[in-house]
Amino acid sequence: MSDALELDMDAHRAPPERGSTRQLRRAHDRRPLIRMYELLVSVPVVAYLIWSVWTDPQLFTDWHMYAWAVAVMVADLLPVPTNVSMGFSLSFPLELSAALLFPTPTAAAIALLGATDARELKGEIPPLKALFVRSQIAVCVIAESAVFNHTVTRNLGADLGHVLRGPAWRLILPTLLAAIAGYALNTLFVATYHHFQHGKPIIATIRAMHEGVFGEFVLSYMALALFAVLVATSVSNLGVFAIFVFAAPLAFARQMFQRTHSLQEATNELAEKQAENEYQALHDSLTGMPNRMLFQLKLADAIEASRRVDSKLAVMLIDLDHFKEVNDTLGHHFGDLLLQEIGPRLSSVLRDNDLMARLGGDEFGIVLPELPSEDVAMRIADRLLEELEIPVSVEGLALDVSGSIGIALFPSQANDAEALLRRADVAMYAAKENGGGYELYDDEMDRHNPARLTLIGQVRPALESGEFVLYYQPKVRLSDGRAAGAEALIRWEHPSLGLVPPDEFIPLVEKTVLLRPLTHYVIETVLKQWREWADMGIRIPISINVSARSLLDQELADQVADQLRSWEVPPAFLRMELTESFLMGDSGRSTQVLDALSDVGVGLSIDDFGTGYSSLSYLKRLPIEEIKVDRSFVMQMHVDANDFMIVRATVDLGRNLGLRVVAEGVEDLATFDRLAEFGCDEAQGYYISRPLSAVEFTRWLSVRNLEMDAIRPDGRRESDQRDDPGRERLRVV
Template sequence: MRSLKTKIFLFFVLLLLLVQSIALWTLVKGNDAQEQQEISNRLNTAKTIFTEQFNSRRDYLAAFSETAAKDYGIKDVFEGDTRSLLFALNNHRKRIDADLAMAISADNIISAQLQVIQVNNNKTKVQKGSELGKIFKHTEWLESQEKAHLYFLDGILYQLSLSPLTVGSSTIGWLAFGFEINQELANHFLEITHLQVDFILKQDDEWLLVASSNPTADVNFAKTIVEGKTPEQYIGIGELITEFDNQPFGLAMYALRADIVEVLQKQWWQFLILAFITLLLSLASAYLIASSITKPIKRLVKQARMIAQGDYQQKIDLTDNGELGQLANEFNVMQQAVLAREKEITHRASHDPLTELPNRNILMKYLNQLIIEKSCFQLFHLNLSRLKDVNETLGHDVGDWLIQRTAERLSKISTFDLLCHLGGDEFILIIKKQDQHSIPELVNKINNSLENHCDYGGINLQLQVRIGISSFPEHSNVDKTLLQMADTALQSARKSNANYLCYDKSLDVNSVERLNLINDLKSAISDNQLELHYQPKLDLKTNIVTHAEALVRWYHPTLGMVPPDNFIHIAEQTGQINKLTQWVVSTALKQSAIWRSDGIDLNIAINISAEDLKEADFYDFIRNAITTNNVPENKVTLEVTESAVVDNPEEAIKLLQRFKDAGIKISIDDYGTGYSSLAQLKQLPVHELKIDKSFVQHLHEDEDDRIIVRSTIELAHNMGLSVVSEGIEDDFSLRWLAEHDCELGQGYYISRPKPTKDFTTWVKEQLSSKAEKG
């Protein structure tokens, strides 16, 4: 027992026995669960196979019937003699080997019907259907949008698809093709799933056995399977399909439980035999391993001690011609190479093997350090254009050579603080902002470094890149997010065929929340998830509320209140803004009419989008909405940002002029941001300017903001425009703006946007209070 060999062998024996015991115990305990799981998997797989193939037949029929209905040949003979129509119909039927083909005239008469029937020796023949010349018994199908139906004819059930036959805008009839649901189909699924298959159909409150792969099938047994009451001695799964014109159609798939269990038991015994053989082989291997290990142990003790002490300079002297001698020689070689290998490993862990540039590991450490130091920087994500074409035409070796030339040229740009190669055709350049270089200047440096062609074997290859740019701290303070944002900008640059793009949150079209909002916004209006809130505008001379701005709110069923900034831009990008604007206009004007009838006389301000200005009927819609709700034109203000006019200024200005001529007020929203300019402002047919809140929120502490706002008010008055100031959040701003002749003001200090009921109550209280004081 003191022998190391014996101890090693016994250790292996005990370990193997323990492992085998645990495995055997686990398998015994899990046998029942495995059996049930196997049965469940088999049944679910069988049901999935049936569903996919049954639906495939339906889709195939639908596609074929639509194609046949477009055939000019059958249209030519459709209203001609019956023989020609039957001949043309049979030609189409043979293309898909359909079991039933019908032509139905515009007056619902079956003008042609072909039915494939079984004759002796499993042969089939095509004959005229028994309903030829009769009225089609399911005329409601002809007006329905549904194309898939179950058709019962002469005791045979067909899977049928209808398609209208049109000439111009007129429907001259319908074509129908069907596959029989028969024993052949049931046998087909039996071969695939190894489960018996029954098809049943409910007709006049009575279940009929349509077809079965089981010669002794019983309709009541199949009905039991469909209802989920499978007898204990069977396994089975059923499904009741009611989508076919309210005709319950049932599927039952089943087999004897004993057959399945027998297969599992065979597998169980096979595993036990395999486990026993494995145990014997493992024991033999353990004995051999123990013997081979213990013999040279003592001879290597001295060498192990020298290595453990870190003495790599002493050579190991072991005279052995076998593996131990080779091991000793390898120790000597290892001692000389270990330091070099450590350096090589460190270098490889941090550098790309193709270009020898720093890789992602160095990049992430560098980014993290810059973020910790709070050093402002810009990240340029470069993608080499047309590398895939080079790889496909000249080979990957040339592509690698091209990547190396790109790396060499980018390395010569001394402006950047770090150049990394992420692999493939992707490079990262980082520059600290204090170096005071503009983005266009940096992009030009990159492009200039790559502009000279690369000559490879007489072939001139041009180096071009697309660039995505993100900045710290403007865009994010997380290294991985910065990389993701730069990549988002890069992908957008590629899609828009731009040389470079800086990240903007509007480019981030891949967020899960954004994708969910895109899908959910389509049903927000129809599901009554939208609501208008109103924010008052105060006349700063009289301190009376005279205007109200309508602001849309989205109460998402799962996300709660979604801010407008999160979905207005989505609506503009996905083409839903026009529908949203129409809902806001209709709702706001309807509420305005209610207020007027209640003695509340307010001007309603409604925001419109650049996309609205592109709609040909937008002017007519606004005028009709105003007329329908009997709201005076001068009590409606359309707020539009100046940037909305940039895309097509001539058409936009013409449309705004029409609104102004009609007496509707036009307001420039968020003045002072974006594209605002005196030249542009002079051309716009507007009544008022709305000063952006960014200039108003800090009036009490920022002299520059006061200068800007004062100048804007004077400019507007000199041009004959009134001024509205948003973002009033304190008493100083309110009084200061009143003192400098600003006409209207709105902001949280006056009132936050309120739901209709709360706003109405608030306005009444304000007006009543003013009346009492007056």
């Protein structure tokens, strides 16, 4: 096939933008082995032609020879677009026709003189390589000439001139055999050069040359060899102008190359676009890191690989602490820049085969495959936390960032990706509750272990069968020790587990659709009990604990109002206690519900006050009328000066804001008296009474012989008379 495939594997490498000719030459591989190969091909060709000129100079005096060489040069210099890594030339039919028309030395000289690489004229390839490209084409022409002449003279039994003047069909077979010989030799030159340059096996290169669109076009291009027959048979009539017989097929071949190139370009663009879309679908647009989808795919692959080789892996989930404050204070622009800085910093401490992804918001995930032991995961977690301790500079501001890390191990703690992620999430929240750092998953952390999941599946039947009961813990006025109300506390009288405390099932119920029916059950039971006590002459406020999720229920206030009317309970005798953490996550929807409850007349109280991050603006804005000092401060106020001051300051704060103050966790007389001195309004705790069933609570009130009708919801008696608090004290139950 002659020079249809030029021997330059670097033809499509982009040269240096501002490089000199010398730099471009250096870009080509010039190892001694390749130079030796180039010399091995070039020297014999040059020697053969010198010997031919010396022995028969008449072979090189025909001006037609030089016209043919010019035609070959013009065809070589025509730009042929191609997507393969090998140059492609349109001069093959002209060189083949030279092998048919001219003696072998003359045809070889035409190929050596005419075969031209545009880069050779620009000085972009070394001289030896340029000579080698010309020489290997000349060798192919020599082979074509030898095969053609041998076939004509031996098989057709006639001299060449007689055959060329005869019917054209007699030349078809010799021409095709010559073309195949030249093509095979040229292909071998290409594959051998590629082997020396890149180390790829010769057979593999030949196979690659004949695959896909390019391979199909190369084979069809062989049909142009038949035009050499037309040229050879028309030379006697047209002379050198027979060269123009190739004009139409060469133009057609070039157009086909352009169409093939355009098709390949479109295919490549489509593939690039598809790859770009896949990249965007699997990577975070802000940080460029893998996203949740890619994280889950890689995690699944890592788990399968670990199963095959019986190895361990770990999953880490990282949540940045106080990231919301950065967004709220400085704006989302700073938050985005912070995330862009944090990702690469944390990735720098990981191993080469570890994967880190941004899962959303300020949460990151890490897969640690091929884990020798869990100690390695712990050390990596320590290094991650150390990186987070270094302030992050964002537009000149040094931002302090910390994080909470949850770790789960495969296969000891989970056998699939979903369970592994959920348990890492449980560990992360445990770390966050402990003030940051990292935590390795433990069954005790998990509210969703099998035993608890079984328990939550029994909630609905328990509601229907009445297994949930309410206990009531008394609250008394510190001014005179008389009953001021009660807090209703739910318990589950499980048929096989006994009395189940609320912290065993309430957190699970809060995440299910059972929260609303359970809340309605508590409200209805409390109001029913209040009506029974009121019919007995006992009229005291009852408090119930309300989940923050219940305050997103826009129908809650209307349903409470309906229940109050149904049981004929004055709204002031029902109080709802909210956890202080609710204030931090307060939303517009929950504020509307609180306002609606206040409009109904229900009292609102903040439970566990002092344990969260309450803002005084919330106490002012929300319709709160009571705060409850958390038991953790009250129980230690006699042994911890800080707790003492916190309790006293909280009581003063409540009084100054006009709020009723209730102290929880009162366990002894000294604490009771000290709270009374502070001016605290009410107390609740084991010193007064443990939580009691409704029957026991009724008996407790009767034993104390309190003036039940004289107590109003605000904790004051009907009369203005005040008993001496020292004259009558409550006895311990």
